Amino acid sequence: MLDKNKDQKIEVRELKYFMRKVAHIKLSSEEAEAMIKFADSTGQGFVTLEDFKRVVNMAPISQEQNDGAASADASEESDSDKEY
Numbered sequence: 001m002l003d004k005n006k007d008q009k010i011e012v013r014e015l016k017y018f019m020r021k022v023a024h025i026k027l028s029s030e031e032a033e034a035m036i037k038f039a040d041s042t043g044q045g046f047v048t049l050e051d052f053k054r055v056v057n058m059a060p061i062s063q064e065q066n067d068g069a070a071s072a073d074a075s076e077e078s079d080s081d082k083e084y
Contacts, residue, residue, distance in 0.1 A: 002052075009046040012036055
């Protein structure tokens with residue numbers, strides 16, 4: 001859905017469309033360009049799949065997400081302690 005024209009790159013207009021339709025955030029062209037520039041490792045004005053993966057992996061885990069993972073781990077531990 002992010003790469004609308006399936007050319008293996010995310011450009012400013014695609015990012016703006018995705019953010020508006022999926023995240024319900026209306027980005028200005030300047031904001032979208034800044035986001036692309038931040039993620040663009042080649043300086044060619046678009047984001048590749050590898051660029052996207054790199055940026056996603058940089059995102060910090062929120063405390064809420066971390067708490068959910070911890071409770072899932074606790075559930076697994078308690079299940080293993082049960083006798084069937």
